[in-house]
Amino acid sequence: MPEFELIDRIRARAAVRDDVILGIGDDAALLQVPPGRHLVVAMDTLNTGVHFPRDTAAADIGWKALAVNLSDLAAMGAEPAWCTLSLSLPESDEDWVDGFLDGFLALAAGHRVALVGGDTTRGPLSVCVTVHGFVEPGRALRRDAARVGDAVWISGTLGDAAAALALLDAAAPVPPPLRERLDRPQPRVGLGRSLAGIAHACIDVSDGLLADLDHVCAASGVGMRIALDALPASEALREACDATARAAFQAVGGDDYELAFSAPADADAAVLAAASAAGVAASRIGEVVTGERVRVFDAGGTEWQPPRRGYAHFDG
Amino acid sequence: MPEFELIDRIRARAAVRDDVILGIGDDAALLQVPPGRHLVVAMDTLNTGVHFPRDTAAADIGWKALAVNLSDLAAMGAEPAWCTLSLSLPESDEDWVDGFLDGFLALAAGHRVALVGGDTTRGPLSVCVTVHGFVEPGRALRRDAARVGDAVWISGTLGDAAAALALLDAAAPVPPPLRERLDRPQPRVGLGRSLAGIAHACIDVSDGLLADLDHVCAASGVGMRIALDALPASEALREACDATARAAFQAVGGDDYELAFSAPADADAAVLAAASAAGVAASRIGEVVTGERVRVFDAGGTEWQPPRRGYAHFDG
Numbered sequence: 088m089p090e091f092e093l094i095d096r097i098r099a100r101a102a103v104r105d106d107v108i109l110g111i112g113d114d115a116a117l118l119q120v121p122p123g124r125h126l127v128v129a130m131d132t133l134n135t136g137v138h139f140p141r142d143t144a145a146a147d148i149g150w151k152a153l154a155v156n157l158s159d160l161a162a163m164g165a166e167p168a169w170c171t172l173s174l175s176l177p178e179s180d181e182d183w184v185d186g187f188l189d190g191f192l193a194l195a196a197g198h199r200v201a202l203v204g205g206d207t208t209r210g211p212l213s214v215c216v217t218v219h220g221f222v223e224p225g226r227a228l229r230r231d232a233a234r235v236g237d238a239v240w241i242s243g244t245l246g247d248a249a250a251a252l253a254l255l256d257a258a259a260p261v262p263p264p265l266r267e268r269l270d271r272p273q274p275r276v277g278l279g280r281s282l283a284g285i286a287h288a289c290i291d292v293s294d295g296l297l298a299d300l301d302h303v304c305a306a307s308g309v310g311m312r313i314a315l316d317a318l319p320a321s322e323a324l325r326e327a328c329d330a331t332a333r334a335a336f337q338a339v340g341g342d343d344y345e346l347a348f349s350a351p352a353d354a355d356a357a358v359l360a361a362a363s364a365a366g367v368a369a370s371r372i373g374e375v376v377t378g379e380r381v382r383v384f385d386a387g388g389t390e391w392q393p394p395r396r397g398y399a400h401f402d403g
Numbered sequence: 404m405p406e407f408e409l410i411d412r413i414r415a416r417a418a419v420r421d422d423v424i425l426g427i428g429d430d431a432a433l434l435q436v437p438p439g440r441h442l443v444v445a446m447d448t449l450n451t452g453v454h455f456p457r458d459t460a461a462a463d464i465g466w467k468a469l470a471v472n473l474s475d476l477a478a479m480g481a482e483p484a485w486c487t488l489s490l491s492l493p494e495s496d497e498d499w500v501d502g503f504l505d506g507f508l509a510l511a512a513g514h515r516v517a518l519v520g521g522d523t524t525r526g527p528l529s530v531c532v533t534v535h536g537f538v539e540p541g542r543a544l545r546r547d548a549a550r551v552g553d554a555v556w557i558s559g560t561l562g563d564a565a566a567a568l569a570l571l572d573a574a575a576p577v578p579p580p581l582r583e584r585l586d587r588p589q590p591r592v593g594l595g596r597s598l599a600g601i602a603h604a605c606i607d608v609s610d611g612l613l614a615d616l617d618h619v620c621a622a623s624g625v626g627m628r629i630a631l632d633a634l635p636a637s638e639a640l641r642e643a644c645d646a647t648a649r650a651a652f653q654a655v656g657g658d659d660y661e662l663a664f665s666a667p668a669d670a671d672a673a674v675l676a677a678a679s680a681a682g683v684a685a686s687r688i689g690e691v692v693t694g695e696r697v698r699v700f701d702a703g704g705t706e707w708q709p710p711r712r713g714y715a716h717f718d719g
Contacts, residue, residue: 108441112622113546114478114607115445117538120436125424128519129431130487130533134526162430171446173531203444210450215489215531217446222433230429291430306428 093179093207097172100188101202102195106168116203118169124221129159135212139270140255145183147270149190152214155293157198157274158344162291164228164283165220167276169203170195175210187214198276228282228289228348233307237287237349239373240358242275244321245296249340250328264323272344278369281361282348289348295339297393300347300381310378313338316386317372338383339393349375409495409523413488416504417518418511422484432519434485440537445475451528455586456571461499463586465506468530471609473514473590474660478607480544480599481536483592485519486511491526503530514592544598544605544664549623553603553665553691556674558591558683560637561612565656566644580639588660594685597677598664605664611655613709616663616697626694629654632702633688654699655709665691 098111108117120126133152135141143151153170160167172191176183195202200218247268254261275291282289288307290299296318300311318337325333350358355371362369383391414427425433436442449468451457459467469486476483488507492499511518516534563584570577591607598605604623606615612634616627634653641649666674671687678685699707 109543109545114475114605115443115481115534115536117479117543118442118444120442122438126434126436126442126535127431128434128485128487128533128535130489130521130531132489132491132522132524132526132529132531134491134524137525159430163433165431169444171444171533173446173448175448175450175529205446206448208448208450209453210448210529211527213448213491213526213529213531215446215448215529217444217487217533218431219442219444220431227425227433229425289430 090207093184096184097188097202100192104168104199104201107201107203110201110203118203121221125224125227127160127163127165127220127222127227128217129156130215130217131155131159132213132215143270145186146190148214149187150194150271152216153191153194154272154274154344156216156218157276158272158291158293160218160220161274161276161279162228162289162346163222164226164279164289165222166280167198167200167218167220169201169219171217172202172205173215174207175213176207177210177212222283226283228279228286230288230290230303230306233288233303233309233349233375235309235375235377236352237375238352238355238371239311239313239347239349239375240369241296241319241347241372242278242345242362242367242369244319244324245292245343245345246324246333246336246340247321248272248342249336250324252342262323262327264321265327269342272342274344275346275365275367277365278346278362278367281365285354285357285361286348286350289346292343292345292347293341295341296347297338297381297383304380310376311373311381312376313373313381313383315383315391317370319368319370334391335394339395406523409500412500413504413518416508420484420515420517423517423519426517426519434519437537441540441543443476443479443481443536443538443543444533445472446531446533447471447475448529448531459586461502462506464530465503466510466587468532469507469510470588470590470660472532472534473592474588474607474609476534476536477590477592477595478544478605478662479538480542480595480605481538482596483514483516483534483536485517485535487533488518488521489531490521490523491529492523493526493528538599542599544595544602546604546606546619546622549604549619549625549665549691551625551691551693552668554668554671554687555627555629555663555665555689555691556685557612557635557663557688558594558661558678558685560635560640561608561659561661562640562649562652562656563637564588564658565652566640568658569652578639578643580637581643585658588658590660591662591681591683593681594662594678594683597681601670601673601677602664602666605662608659608661608663609657611657612663613654613697613699619665620696626692627689627697628692629689629697629699631699631707633686635684635686650707651710655711
């Protein structure tokens, strides 16, 4: 399939939105940002063997490539609108592209996101996505907005994706609910929208809970105390491993794409109502204190020492 | 250099603009589009060995990665504002990154473009850039706007980059002015801005003049007649090859990043004034006619048969 047929194939399946004046097919897209809103832009790349296992289905790669980007918009409290896609492929495989689009566009449709441009090139398999959304001025959830005294919260459950990856690396069978969390993360877009105006700081958990909360602490000039026992775990994770492994997966495993956020200590009811409206659980896991980084404590009040703090490219 | 030091290194060198509310360092950038303007978005990826020779200097890769994107904004008549950068690197090499940023940010500074986000990941060398700009509603230069009777124009000169690549492929010495055109294309941003309101259709020449004008013909439902002898060539190209090779480089060679555009037949003075204001030459090379694609004729009026029409990924 030559490049321009591939582009036509993608264009034929792209969604329509009234604010897209010109979508795929010109040198650039022409778009209309609603008056009085800020534009929110995030960009993330997935590379084979780094961001997903080499055996990952094309549809799951498509889903995840968009999901990790929508998760960044969710963490800002933004409403998604448009995306662009750059797809580097070693060869032009029609079935693979169709599968990839199945996953990518299914998630896009669920959030009313229109694919408006990008490019297709030859190269090692790599998927780069840029997403665009809107937020009301002053309501964006920024990393630098945590305040001493805030409660710290997490959406959903933690550790499933990291457990799936560890089992895969060990060539052990992976329970389907864990693999699903690794391959099809659910960006918490609705929750992010509901939290705008309630939460203070917010970040999505991609590198691992402690590493990501450390970013919030650094940006906000605060510390945090987290209760290890308060970290929410799925049934599948509880069945798959013992408490020691589970704690590590939850606290330092990456790829969860849950929202970790701080909110005023007296806003519990508002947070729980926002989570309920978004159809996601929210758990209060700690508090913002004076300090510089995150410290974790077990039920007996002893500080817990993580095996590492999270995932970073190019680390040792 | 770990990932977060690399990001800090990039952030420290990013330019500042008043319309960037939040730049590098959060989950997403927060940006302010001027009231009454459309947002223009383009995204292009460069892969090693595909889009640039493997021996290309880091600074030239940085320059070119942004240049090909700004060229897309130029082809829309847009004013550039912001960009995001996704950099996949096999290893974190401090000198390489500094060199890359030298080239990338030199071009960004020349066009007042602020780098506002992106990501750095491990993987085969690949550079994905998304650029954002503005255009006044109704003034964008679209591919579908060519009209029968328009004159067809090209900026600058054609064929230098393709000649450089052919010489490199043949392991022959490459005259520096030709290599410069391959490694450091000059996006015609000022010309694109000047042409908004004067030109009808516009495209940047990346795949080759005929291939790119074919896109304009397809989008506009027209044909074109191009005079082979009117295609502008540099002195360096005239010295480097004979007339047969030169014609091929000019008509079907890619990577020129000149603007090919149509304008009303009575707008010659306005086009030349716009080009002069932008400091770029403009040559009238043909006319828009009824038909479906581009046909090229030599000085004797005989139709010229191109060796191929241009470059497309995954062809043959």
